Amino acid sequence: MQADWAVELGAGDETLEMPWAAADSGPRYYDLKRQPELLPRIDEANRVPELAECLAAINAPASILETAKCDAWATTEIDFEEEIFGCGFKFGSYIDLLFTEERARFSFPEHERLAKQLTESLRLAPELPAAAEFLVRRCYYHYDEKIDSGFYITFYLFGYGDDEMQARERWATALKQVENAMKGLSLR
Numbered sequence: 635m636q637a638d639w640a641v642e643l644g645a646g647d648e649t650l651e652m653p654w655a656a657a658d659s660g661p662r663y664y665d666l667k668r669q670p671e672l673l674p675r676i677d678e679a680n681r682v683p684e685l686a687e688c689l690a691a692i693n694a695p696a697s698i699l700e701t702a703k704c705d706a707w708a709t710t711e712i713d714f715e716e717e718i719f720g721c722g723f724k725f726g727s728y729i730d731l732l733f734t735e736e737r738a739r740f741s742f743p744e745h746e747r748l749a750k751q752l753t754e755s756l757r758l759a760p761e762l763p764a765a766a767e768f769l770v771r772r773c774y775y776h777y778d779e780k781i782d783s784g785f786y787i788t789f790y791l792f793g794y795g796d797d798e799m800q801a802r803e804r805w806a807t808a809l810k811q812v813e814n815a816m817k818g819l820s821l822r
Contacts, residue, residue: 635808636765637756639749643772650730650773650786652702666693667700667734682706684806685727691813692731698738698819702730702786708798719763721794725805731787732773740784745770748819749787755815763794764808 642648655662664672670693673679679686685706693700706727716724738744749768756766766789773786791812793805 635756635759635762635811637753637759637767638765639753639768639770641746641770643770648769648771648788650702650771652732652773652775652786654703663702665700666690667695667697676704678704678706682727684809685729688729688809688813692729692816697816698734699731699816700734702732704729708801712794716765716792716794719794721763721796721801723796723798723801724792724794725798725801726790726792727805727809728791729789731789739773739775739786740782742770742785745785745787751819752789752812752815755818756811759808759811759815762804762808762811764804765792765794766790766808766812 653663661677664675666673666689670690673686673690676689679689685704689701689704691697704727706725708723708725710723712722712724733739733744749770752768753766769788769790771786771788773784775782775784789812791805791808793801793803793808795801795804
């Protein structure tokens with residue numbers, strides 16, 4: 635599996651507001667760490683059972699992480715750098731990751747260490763037409779009237795195949811490898 639990480643803290647880069655909510659009655663943040671029974675309210679988790687299983691594992695009481703947002707999709711749009719897999723389909727997902735421990739949410743070195751550790755662990759995984767990327771980004775944590783600037787990690791994962799089913803199967807295998815890598819994590 636290809637794995638990489640990067641830092642995206644520029645003025646025009648993606649950010650996250652926590653907690654978040656879409657306009658009207660659209661999607662919103664559910665605190666799955668403290669209320670795991672809310673998992674069925676997440677449409678993506680209902681559509682993609684493998685994603686639901688991963689969300690449950692990341693938000694487990696023993697995990698140092700929790701989730702904020704996610705999505706999963708299939709596409710035939712293959713970027714130039716993805717052509718090395720020689721496949722016409724990809725199945726992808728993202729999960730926004732937060733540290734559960736509040737102190738760690740505001741520590742850039744902890745986020746950088748996590749992204750590096752996961753990347754190095756996945757580079758040792760068996761060869762698979764899949765790619766993972768961990769992006770350290772800015773997060774604005776809202777507490778009553780106060781907003782604190784911290785960090786989060788967006789975890790992208792893509793599986794590649796000759797058809798959508800094969801791409802999804804490879805993505806699911808890679809997702810399980812990432813889930814297992816996350817289970818071995820701890821804060822220093």
